[in-house]
Amino acid sequence: MSLTPLEFITYYFEDSNKKESRSIYNVYNSGGLINNIHPTASLWECNHHKGWYNALVDNNGAKARQHFYVCGRLDEFVNHTFKKTESEKCFYHDFHLMNALLSDCQPLVQRYIKLKYPRMIDGLKKRNEGLFPQTLMSVLRQDWEVVDFVINRITNHKLKDDERYIAWRNYFTGLRHQQQPQVEEALAALLQPPVITRLNQNFLGWEKDLIVPQVVVFAKVAKLRGMDIALNHPMIPNELIDIKPNDEYDDLYDFLKTFKLTL
Secondary structure, three states, X not given: OOOOHHHHHHHHHHHHHHHHHXXXXXXXXXXXXXXXXXXXXXHHHHHHHHHHHHHHOOOOHHHHHHHHHHHXXXXXXXXXXXXXXXXXXXXXXHHHHHHHHHOOOHHHHHHHOOOOOHHHHXXXXXXXXXXXXXXXXXXXHOOHXXXXXXXXXXXXXXXXXXXXXXXXXXHHHHHHOOOHHHHHHHHHHHOOHHHHXXXXXXXXXXXXXXXXXXHHHXXXXXXXXXXXXXXXXXXXXXXXXXXXXXXXXOOOOHXXXXXXXXX
């Protein structure tokens, strides 16, 4: 019998509670990559599933933001302690930036958008790899040279008449020139049912049925740019789009508690 989306995320939540201790053990004892992936990746997944379970099932935004904060801290840890290019591949995914931003911990957000991923930057210029995370980080840094490069890349793409490309171009142009109506129009276009299907078609987990990750992170970036964005759609958790920092955040794991990052 197949699981419903809510049953699916509940399964992942319960599984994360079971495997978290083993994941912590691997961080301290692996000595390097496991199957070409840094051992903190499993911990990141645990907090990812827990955070979204808290947000979508428990309706507890504070708990969700705490887990998303830990996801961001784990990314910082890997970025500054393990410089293998293989470990950068995971950061091409919108989920990593999305979770860090949804934490609403502004010191973390300001550090996160300054993280450097050489492989991602090279991929952006040559193959469009890491396009959205790198561009969104550039928007929040107000690095408009990168944003203009991406707008031109989208404008000149062979599929430029595809509704997704039109929306992407309008979204980044609206952010570039602080035009909220253009941003809202672009987000609305990305939330049309056929477009959602195409945006989510490569996701294998519960995410493809419960959220539209790209639109979530796009809306959050617009919010962080001072735009009053609210989207009326069941797959967009507006409570997380709003900026509501927790009173405090816990690094949870000893290796994160001793890891300090200043940029």
